[in-house]
Amino acid sequence: MGAKRQRPARTEFRYNTGYNLTMQIYLPIAEMSLNALMLLGLGGMVGFLSGMFGVGGGFLMTPLLIFIGVPPAVAVGTEANQVVAASVSGALAHWRRGNVDFRMGAILLIGGFVGSSLGVWLFTFLRSIGQIDFVIAASYVLFLGIIGVLMVGESVRAWCRARNPSAPRRKLHKHTWLHGLPFKMRFRRSKLYISALLPLFIGIFVGVLAAIMGVGGGFVMVPAMIYLLGMPTSVVVGTSLFQIVFVTANVTFLQSVNNQTVDIVLALLLIVGSVIGAQIGARVGGRLRGEEVRIALGLIVLAVCARVAWTLVVTPDDVFSLGQAGGHR
């Protein structure tokens, strides 16, 4: 059962007599020291991808933070905080252009508040029984796997269709049992008359994911809005960003209160890097072809999924691990 080989500690152990020139910065909540330039670069890289592909980037950033040694609980709490910043400028831009369905957004938001509060409670519970790291990793494998496969499949099909236009098209809006649910509401901006329960449940589900995975949840909500609700694509992104800002703000607040796992210093470094990266990415992304961009994003999602799955199946160096009773890690 013993350790097969001694690995150097994750935390850099360097003696320091005067000022450090390596740009190491001590993160007060994560209680570790990391290179500030590396964090800015990480934020910039994820920001670049999120700007290029028009996604939040939380689903990339949280696993990357965990890979570089940030305690998973801190990575999730801090990333929720970063997503607030990453979504707000986009939400405002869409609002100005009138691309937000506020009625739909409000229902999604009510669900989101319920779901994220439930999610943080679940997070706190799982942390107390020592299963939070596993649940975070397993959620990532599950959702990134599904979304990645769907994305690559859909894009490849679209790409083939573009080359062979005679192939049959899939109908965008189908009438299913989902449309027979009660509490029907009219959503004028989306030109829909559907049950309010549908967006409510989507909101709850995405809220739980936001709390446990430290993401905005756009990668689940956007497809759900298009395929389940049948919303017009013009309002989908604006409405989901509107919901994400408030839900991730709620997660930030509740994680701060319940678990003290939001590291403002870490969040700020990631925010600065990601807002700059996102602007560059958006400019580059505008010049690329839609299907190819989506295939590339799908492959990145699958790569992250595989990397997280690897941590679950590979034999750990030491099957024993430490956690503080009622504290960090």
Place this chain on the structure above:
Amino acid sequence: MILARLLAIVLGLLVSVSAAQSQRLAVDLSKSEVAISTGFTGTELLLFGATEGYGDIVVTVVGPRRGEVVRRKQRIAGIWVNQESVTFKSAPAYYRIAASKPLKQITSPAILDQLQIGVAEIDLVTQSRRPTKEVADFRDALIRNKKRLLLYSEDISDIKIVRDLLFRSTIPFPANVPTGDYEVTVHLFDAGKPISQVATSLPVRKVGLGAQLYSFAHAHAPWYGALAIVIALAAGWLAGVIFRRT
């Protein structure tokens, strides 16, 4: 007769007291505290002191005690999942020992045990009802993991003695050093007997902005959360404004 015996006892006491005082030990640290500032990447303190005459020196540094949970992963359907756990109450967050020569050559195991010198002698109390052998596995795992994090160490040859009088030793603190009150104890042994002992407390604490943020996050969690949200909203909005102009 009685008076003479009393006198003998008093004399005897005086002699023993002066004998103890003759083995005096003076110790100091290069810093009175370990300050974790924003640029903290670990540090090293110098412990130095003097003895009057020859002896063996053992230095122990014990961090604040707190509960530690040790969890064991097991493979379930190919996936490693935490299963059993044992909670050790009041495990030292940090433990370091340095000695002028190997402990076995300094004194007997019984005395080391009594003074709790050595990683193997750390008091780790648990209320776990698991079999003793299994608890020992968890105990070993705690020590092994702490060593890997550079929080427990036994650096036996670390103390340098100069002319049988002066000695010095360095105490390393990694970047992940836990905060709290540390106890630095210097033991002086002569011919296997502990003859003198000096203890000083050493606070390890966060200073500057990091310290304020940490205590703010714990003491006023709702306000900290609100601040985090406001900063993120402002940063996101500002970025939007700046890049829209350019």
